[in-house]
Amino acid sequence: MSRPPLHSLLGFAAAARSGNLTRAAETMHLTVSALSHQIRAIEERLGERLFVRGARGVELTDAGQALFDRIAPHLDAIEQALQPRRRRGEALTITLMPSFASSWLVPRLPRFLAAHPQLELSLQSNINVVDFARETGLDAGIRYGPGHWPGLDAVHLFDDWVAPIASPALIEKLGRPTLATLDRFPLLGAPGGRWSEWFARYGGTPPARFVAIFDDSENLHRAAVEGLGVVLGRMTLARPLIEAGHLVALFDERLKAEYAHYLVLPPRSREHAGLAAFRDWLLEEAGRYEAGKAAARERASRRPPRKHAPTPHRRS
Template sequence: MSRPPLHALLGFITAARLGNLTRAAESMHLTVSALSHQIRSIEERMEQQLFERGARGVKLTDDGRALYDSIKPHLDAIEHALQPRARRRDDALAITLMPSFASSWLVPRLPRLLAAHPQLEISLQSNVGVVDFAREATIDAGIRFGPGHWQGLQAVHLFDDWLIPTASPALIERLGRPTLSNLHEFPLLGAPGGRWSEWFARFGGVPPERFVAIFDDSENLHRAAAEGMGIVLGRVTLARPLIDAGRLIPLFEERLKAEYAHYLVYPPRSQHHRGLAVFREWLLEEAQAYQAAEAEGKPSTRRAGTGTRAPSRRRRP
């Protein structure tokens, strides 16, 4: 049996999408008769009726729906592959990253990059989802917080992250400064079974019976702590700008290593991009400087019972 002509399958897909033979024929610059002939040729080949024809248009039969679901992804892939590709510029770079990391860490440092490399044009695309580089051909690289292994991507380790409890000056003024032993008596932001459980298991104290609030977004979690809602066990990278601004105060020397780390990732097609090479070198230098600055006041990771605990000044109701 000969292969069905691709244009007939395309006509079938177009008619199925639009639900109208006249509009489908116009979009393909065909007559309705020619499009109907293409669809009929497929129906005869498969010995199945693909459309139910009515006064308002056409509707897929069950056999037609099965054929549509089977071939549509392949035709979409062909259409995507044949789309014209703009010539890539070595002085233009498109980066995808989480909005929280962009605002707390990368954006404050970008002026140094552009001052050293004024010819470089940076496009930051904030995205909370994982970008598919195979489909998003205009994106050159990304910065991700994860395990460090993504199929088909080169991953360059930038730095680890740490979790520390922080609170606003207003909360400390109102309730006093907590100790490791009475931390559970303070309003905590988080969720049961999260990293707070590991904190109490490692450094001592009793887990609270309830948490004040739960957030599914790290940026809002830290903002809530800065507004005095409660104590957050947050990532240093996200908390650092608020700490430097005096809106959050680290409460203890103890800290937990974050489950994931920060990485620069990019697909094979970007490995020879000169703009990315410049960005990568600069990013590694910034990451090294950041780690060195954090290490100057590097908190202890000792277990509970080995440190000095400040007396509680909490005001009892």
């Protein structure tokens, strides 16, 4: 039996780490079709499926996980061996959620890169749980979560908030709700959870039926942009869409999100000079971001109450 091509195994590992064939193909400079062909070739060789399609991309089967566990350390070792020799701290690899990268980090990143031109920064989008002991090429991650990950250091960056948001087109069509009449509008979400908390705190009656349910924040916000309904959106993800005019925050009231944003790192990265610089910059940017939000809330509190347009009849 011939040996499997190394590039096929690299493509398989990229798909396993990202959980998304499109992003994996981009990192490998391949088309999705070419990457899928490579993966199928490995599956045919092993006689087992390596991936199944899930709601958010692709997920490893048991056979796929077993293969990844066996080859990942060797692929990492090969990658490190082939890299040009550099002093520790001149290269930094960060894993982060795609939504956080596009909505918060990337717009601010030029300031960091300008201040640290000697640092080679690699950002890897990944929605999966990361095992730093296995993926030794990763130095740290940025995650939205409870703030405690066993065996890892977690540096709090900033909290998040949720509030009702909708598209301008939906507001033009149905009018702008008040706190008391929000339940008459098409809402995106699910009975219970934060929507129940919202209505309990700010008034109104939760509807018996929601228009649609999404298990992914990015798709939820995209549905709101398309005018499907009102979403209880995360403001960190929604702010760029609001500033671009694609969404509108309906009220000044907010609920604190259950989780917050953290820089997460394994103990081996504590002395990484490049990571220390990145951490200090992140904390500075987070502080500036929080101050901006506080100033916006202060300005909002001084504005006169809005006049609300007529609202639609209650849905049956």
